[in-house]
Structures are given as C-alpha cells and as structure tokens.
Amino acid sequence: MSFPSDSPADPVASGEPLLSVRGLKVHFPVHRGVLLRRVAGHVRAVDGVDLDVARGMTYGLVGESGCGKSTLGKAVLRLVEPTSGTVLFNGADIGGQSPEDMRRLRRHMQMVFQDPLASLNPRQSVESALTEPLRAHGFTGDRSRRVRELLDLVGMPSGAAGRYPHEFSGGQRQRIGIARAIALNPELIIADEPVSALDVSIQAQIVNLLEDLQKELGLTYVVVAHDLAVVRHVSDVIGVMYLGALVEESSSDALYAQPLHPYTIALMSAIPIPDPEVEERRRRILLTGDLPSPMNIPPGCRFHTRCPFRQPTRCADEPPGLREARPGRKVACHWAEEIAAGSIRAAASAHDPTATEVGTPSP
Amino acid sequence: MSLAQMEAVAPEEAGGSLGRDAWRRLRRNPVAIAGAVLVVLFVAVALLAPWLAPYPPDKPVGQVTPTSIPGPSAEHWFGLDDLGRDEFTRVLWGARWSLVIGVVSLLLGMTGGLLLGLLAGAFGGWVDGVVMRLVDMMLSVPGLLFAIGVAAMLGSGLDAVMIAIAVVNMPIFARLLRGQMLAQRGSDYVLAATAVGVRRRRIVLGHILPNSLTSVIVQGTLTLATAIVDAAGLAFLGLSSNDPSIPEWGRMLADTQRYLSSAPLLAVFPGLAIIVAALGFTLLGESLREALDPKYRR
Ligand SMILES: Nc1ncnc2c1ncn2[C@@H]1O[C@H](COP(=O)(O)OP(=O)(O)OP(=O)(O)O)[C@@H](O)[C@H]1O
Ligand code: SF4
Numbered sequence: 001m002s003f004p005s006d007s008p009a010d011p012v013a014s015g016e017p018l019l020s021v022r023g024l025k026v027h028f029p030v031h032r033g034v035l036l037r038r039v040a041g042h043v044r045a046v047d048g049v050d051l052d053v054a055r056g057m058t059y060g061l062v063g064e065s066g067c068g069k070s071t072l073g074k075a076v077l078r079l080v081e082p083t084s085g086t087v088l089f090n091g092a093d094i095g096g097q098s099p100e101d102m103r104r105l106r107r108h109m110q111m112v113f114q115d116p117l118a119s120l121n122p123r124q125s126v127e128s129a130l131t132e133p134l135r136a137h138g139f140t141g142d143r144s145r146r147v148r149e150l151l152d153l154v155g156m157p158s159g160a161a162g163r164y165p166h167e168f169s170g171g172q173r174q175r176i177g178i179a180r181a182i183a184l185n186p187e188l189i190i191a192d193e194p195v196s197a198l199d200v201s202i203q204a205q206i207v208n209l210l211e212d213l214q215k216e217l218g219l220t221y222v223v224v225a226h227d228l229a230v231v232r233h234v235s236d237v238i239g240v241m242y243l244g245a246l247v248e249e250s251s252s253d254a255l256y257a258q259p260l261h262p263y264t265i266a267l268m269s270a271i272p273i274p275d276p277e278v279e280e281r282r283r284r285i286l287l288t289g290d291l292p293s294p295m296n297i298p299p300g301c302r303f304h305t306r307c308p309f310r311q312p313t314r315c316a317d318e319p320p321g322l323r324e325a326r327p328g329r330k331v332a333c334h335w336a337e338e339i340a341a342g343s344i345r346a347a348a349s350a351h352d353p354t355a356t357e358v359g360t361p362s363p
Numbered sequence: 364m365s366l367a368q369m370e371a372v373a374p375e376e377a378g379g380s381l382g383r384d385a386w387r388r389l390r391r392n393p394v395a396i397a398g399a400v401l402v403v404l405f406v407a408v409a410l411l412a413p414w415l416a417p418y419p420p421d422k423p424v425g426q427v428t429p430t431s432i433p434g435p436s437a438e439h440w441f442g443l444d445d446l447g448r449d450e451f452t453r454v455l456w457g458a459r460w461s462l463v464i465g466v467v468s469l470l471l472g473m474t475g476g477l478l479l480g481l482l483a484g485a486f487g488g489w490v491d492g493v494v495m496r497l498v499d500m501m502l503s504v505p506g507l508l509f510a511i512g513v514a515a516m517l518g519s520g521l522d523a524v525m526i527a528i529a530v531v532n533m534p535i536f537a538r539l540l541r542g543q544m545l546a547q548r549g550s551d552y553v554l555a556a557t558a559v560g561v562r563r564r565r566i567v568l569g570h571i572l573p574n575s576l577t578s579v580i581v582q583g584t585l586t587l588a589t590a591i592v593d594a595a596g597l598a599f600l601g602l603s604s605n606d607p608s609i610p611e612w613g614r615m616l617a618d619t620q621r622y623l624s625s626a627p628l629l630a631v632f633p634g635l636a637i638i639v640a641a642l643g644f645t646l647l648g649e650s651l652r653e654a655l656d657p658k659y660r661r
C-alpha cells in the first residue's frame with residue numbers, strides 16, 4: 001500500500017505478542033453537586049487487566065453488559081485515556097506517544113464499533129467515509145479505486161460509494177464499518193460486539209466476513225461479545241471479564257471443555273447444548289443478586305456477592321489474582337482446583353427468588 | 364457476498380444525502396407546507412411592500428376624527444388609522460420592519476451565542492464553566508422581561524430593540540451549540556474518525572460542527588418567530604423607535620388601543636399579522652426539526 005510513512009511500529013521478533021496489556025485501568029470520575037462540583041467516586045470501568053494477543057490470533061473477550069469491554073477496547077487504541085497501566089503495541093508503549101504519533105500509530109490498530117449506525121457520520125457518504133482515512137494518512141494511490149476495492153472486500157457493490165448510512169440495512173452498515181477499519185491495512189482490529197446490534201440471521205454473515213478478511217489480510221483480532229456463543233467458533237483464546245477485570249483466560253477449546261471460574265461456569269450453563277443427554281445431566285447455575293455497580297466493586301473476590309461456590313474463607317476479603325491454575329489456563333478464583341475436582345459444589349440457589357440467569361439485565 | 368450485493372442493489376428509494384432526504388420529507392408534510400406558505404407570504408410582502416402598498420405608509424390619505432375612523436372599504440381594505448393613514452398599507456410595510464428587526468436581532472444573537480457556545484464546547488474546562496454559568500443566569504430571567512430591561516437600559520429606539528432581543532437569544536444558541544458539540548464529541552462516529560486518523564481540526568470543522576448546525580438552523584427558525592413577537596411586544600410598550608411614521612405592528616397595536624371601541628379592527632389587523640408571521644416560522648421550524656432529526660428517519 002502506498003503510504004508515505006510506511007514504518008509499522010518497528011517489527012519486533014515475531015515471538016512477541018502483537019498486543020500486550022498490563023495492569024490497565026480506566027476509572028471515570030463521577031461528579032456530584034451543581035455549584036460545588038466534586039468527585040463523588042469513580043466508575044471503575046476497567047480495573048486492572050493483563051492480556052496478550054499473539055499475531056494472527058483471535059482473542060475473544062466476553063462479559064456482561066457494562067463490564068468494561070468497550071472501554072477496554074477504546075483504551076487499547078487510546079480513544080479513552082487509561083488511568084494507569086501500559087499497552088504495548090508491537091513493542092511500542094502507546095502511553096508515551098504524542099497525539100500525532102498516536103494518530104500515526106492507529107493506522108495499524110483499528111476498531112469496528114458496536115452500533116454501526118452511530119459509528120458512521122449521517123452526513124457522510126460511504127465514499128467520503130472510506131477516503132477519509134486514506135487522506136488522513138496521505139495515501140498516494142488512486143483513492144476511488146481503493147474505495148471500490150474495499151467495498152468489494154466486504155461484499156458491497158461499488159454503487160454503495162455514493163450512498164449514505166441511513167440508506168443501508170444494519171448488516172450493510174457494519175460491512176461499511178469494517179471496510180473503514182481495514183482501509184489502512186491495519187494489523188490489529190478490535191471488533192467491539194460487531195454483531196450484537198444485528199439480526200440473528202445477519203450475524204453469521206458478518207462473523208464469516210470477519211473470518212475471511214482475517215485469512216485474506218493476515219489480521220489479528222480482539223472480538224468482543226456479551227455471550228460466549230458468538231466468540232466460541234472464531235476465537236483462539238477467550239478472556240472472560242467481570243466488573244472490569246479478567247476472571248478467566250484460556251484457549252477456546254479448553255474453556256468449553258471445562259470452564260474453571262464460577263462465573264464462566266454460570267455463563268456456560270446459560271448456553272443451551274444441542275445434545276439432549278448432556279443438557280439433561282448438567283445443572284443450570286443461577287446467580288443470586290444483582291450485578292454490582294462498577295462504582296462499588298465488592299472487595300475480596302469481585303464475584304463473591306453472586307458466586308454460587310462462595311466459601312466462608314478468603315472469598316470476601318482476599319482478592320484472587322489471575323493465576324495459572326493449569327498449564328495455559330488462568331483463573332482468578334481461590335478455589336478453582338477444588339471446584340474443578342468437584343470437592344466444592346455450587347450452593348443450591350435455584351430456589352432463591354433473587355436468582356437470575358447470567359446476562360439477564362437487572363432492572 | 365452475493366446476498367449482500369443483492370440487498371444493496373435494491374434501492375430503498377432514489378437515494379440522496381440526509382439533506383435531500385429531509386427535503387423529501389418536508390415536502391410531504393402538510394404542516395411544513397403551511398409554515399412555508401406563511402413564511403413565503405410574509406417575506407414576499409416584506410420585500411415587495413413598496414410596490415404592493417396602494418398608498419404611502421406615512422401620509423394621511425383620508426379624513427379622520429377620534430370619534431369617526433372609517434372602517435374597511437373598497438378603497439381602504441383595512442380602513443384608515445387614527446391619523447388617517449391607510450391601514451392596509453401600514454400592515455404591509457410593517458412586515459418589512461418586522462423582518463428587518465427579526466433577522467438583524469437573530470443574526471446578532473445567533474453569532475454571539477454561537478461564538479460563546481463554540482468557546483465553551485471547544486475549550487471545556489473552566490472556560491466552559493464560566494460561560495455556562497453566565498448562560499444559566501441569563502436564561503433564568505424570562506425572555507421578554509430581560510429584553511425590556513436591556514432595551515430600557517440602552518434607551519429606546521430600534522437599535523436598542525434589536526440588541527435587546529439579540530442579547531436575550533444569545534444564551535439559547537450558546538447552550539444549544541455547546542450541548543450539541545459535547546454530544547457529538549463523545550459520539551461513536553467521532554471516535555471512529557479519530558481512530559482512522561482524522562486530525563482534530565477536521566473532526567471539529569468537518570464532523571462535529573456540521574452535525575451540530577442542523578439544530579442551530581431549526582432553533583434559528585423558531586427564534587425568528589419569538590424575535591418578531593418580542594419586537595412587537597417591546598414596541599407595544601413604547602420601547603421601540605418613537606418615530607410615529609414607522610409602521611411597526613407592535614406600535615400600531617399600542618397606538619390604536621385608545622380607539623378599541625370605535626375602531627376595534629385597527630388592533631385586529633396588526634395583531635393577526637404578528638400571529639401569521641410568528642406561526643409561519645414556528646410551523647416551519649418544528650417541521651424542519653422533525654425532518655432533520657435522524658431519529659425520525661425511516
Ligand atoms: N465516558 C464515561 N464516563 C463515565 N462512565 C462511563 C463512561 N464510559 C463508560 N462508562 C461506564 O463504564 C462501565 C463500562 O462501560 P462499557 O461501555 O465499557 O461496558 P461494555 O462492557 O462495553 O458494555 P456493553 O455490553 O453494554 O457495551 C459502564 O458502567 C459505563 O456506564
Ligand atoms: S474466589 Fe470465591 S467468590 Fe470468587 S469466584 Fe472463587 S469461589 Fe467464587
């Protein structure tokens with residue numbers, strides 16, 4: 001591709017992860033008072049996340065609504081300013097970049113947004129939306145040819161170029177959003193719930209498109225979703241997020257074979273399994289209580305207020321770090337081994353009137 | 364791929380920009396058409412008054428005494444006023460004054476307000492705090508009362524009226540633009556533009572401002588209506604020019620109230636004119652708002 005400053009943030013030895021996040025926190029101050037505005041607290045949207053994404057891989061990030069997935073994605077691109085922690089992209093610390101350097105660096109890291117309509121300027125034609133990144137980075141080639149090429153890549157006819165976002169269906173809008181994200185030939189794409197706003201019938205098409213593009217363009221993905229079903233097939237590694245932190249991280253297959261963290265176990269039990277025998281044998285794990293506010297994250301294990309496996313010791317007062325419970329599997333639970341071995345069982349919470357299935361929005 | 368292509372090729376309707384789309388919806392809305400007709404009528408009369416008016420606006424054209432003011436007739440459609448001038452002519456010319464005062468005060472107020480709003484919206488921080496406190500204070504006083512105060516302070520006269528109305532409208536535009544800019548600034552498409560590397564200046568000028576301006580246009584149309592009413596109100600209270608030869612609707616109302624029993628129509632005609640003008644801009648403004656609001660889009 002013809003860009004003047006074609007220096008991807010110096011390619012490090014390919015063993016290094018493309019993206020490396022350490023201790024990332026994003027806290028939003030909450031103000032009270034009209035005349036005397038003061039900080040009344042913080043929304044701890046992202047509260048200490050470590051993760052690595054290897055080149056060419058797909059990292060699936062899963063968690064309930066409001067657990068900080070979008071904020072994490074935006075902080076990686078520094079579209080929101082992290083409160084603390086580091087993000088290394090290709091070995092370069094994005095925290096230390098000047099705004100102009102950051103602007104240049106973002107050529108290699110792009111985002112697909114949760115709400116395709118909101119992510120497109122209503123007054124901007126598709127052509128203009130797709131040439132804007134090219135102009136901004138001084139693309140020297142034939143811009144309108146590149147636009148047609150991009151539209152073709154995402155399965156849109158070149159006639160779409162002259163049209164405006166509101167003229168398209170949700171799926172088509174997301175294709176346009178994806179075309180914009182790949183316009184600059186990035187290495188990393190953060191796809192923030194790329195299909196959650198779409199019709200179920202369209203979702204698979206978009207997921208397939210993302211997979212095809214990954215193969216064709218050698219992309220690395222972080223795919224965000226609020227349920228495991230969406231990321232299951234596309235992800236190599238899955239990270240499960242709860243109230244701003246990762247509670248489990250593992251290869252996709254291992255996670256499905258046996259979830260280790262109680263929260264993941266609950267999430268998994270909410271997915272219907274096609275095999276009736278398995279469906280019969282397994283237990284629905286229901287969670288008690290409401291999702292705590294990210295302004296008021298419980299001390300100790302952040303999941304302890306809802307955990308069906310909660311123990312009288314440690315859970316409420318000792319924060320479990322994300323640790324390698326088994327080779328290649330990280331869990332933030334004091335009792336992961338005992339739970340996996342079956343020596344700690346879930347409290348029978350199914351009759352609890354406050355029990356809710358995971359993902360049920362609290363009123 | 365082919366499925367998406369088929370979807371995209373089937374056009375929802377001969378497409379166009381948001382502007383063209385809004386225009387299409389505007390044309391189909393009877394309220395918008397009614398508003399537009401009234402506005403066109405008002406503006407045409409204002410522009411063409413010298414040619415449309417059958418008599419000079421400032422000279423007596425018939426005999427009147429305080430007890431006998433001739434009403435409507437074939438020669439004088441709206442009758443004569445208390446000084447023997449043709450009322451129809453004066454109502455037509457009144458549109459001209461109304462338009463001038465409305466537009467000038469609107470432009471003044473809008474410019475001032477937009478600058479304030481831009482300042483607050485672009486800088487944020489303490490600039491925003493100071494500007495918005497000022498705006499809140501100004502908005503807490505009822506508009507006409509505020510205008511009366513400002514006009515009285517400036518000493519009456521047309522300039523005073525226009526400045527007073529402008530000052531009253533300033534905070535409305537300041538708050539509007541600032542709110543719009545803040546809302547746009549946090550929107551996903553601005554984030555998306557930032558992500559693809561669009562520079563800050565172009566984001567503000569090319570994305571945030573144009574998307575903020577639609578509501579400014581709507582507000583401008585609506586404000587023109589209130590400006591016309593406010594101008595009439597100030598004139599009615601004697602705060603406008605004291606040159607009796609200027610045919611101004613509010614003043615015409617005030618001057619004829621003494622003859623309310625003998626010539627009640629003298630109050631009706633300018634009153635109706637004010638209503639028609641204000642109604643036209645209000646209807647047009649409201650339907651513009653609807654047509655331009657993305658939420659109403661199919
Ligand atoms: N700019 C902001 N200021 C204050 N609070 C914010 C801001 N952005 C997000 N939050 C809060 O941070 C928390 C995490 O938000 P985020 O959008 O990252 O969640 P999410 O996991 O993406 O949820 P969803 O599935 O609904 O998209 C929420 O409680 C949200 O209200
Ligand atoms: S540490 Fe305790 S509360 Fe937390 S997930 Fe494990 S068992 Fe549940």
Ligand SMILES: [Mg+2]
Pocket residue numbers: 069070071114192193
């Ligand atoms: Mg989100």
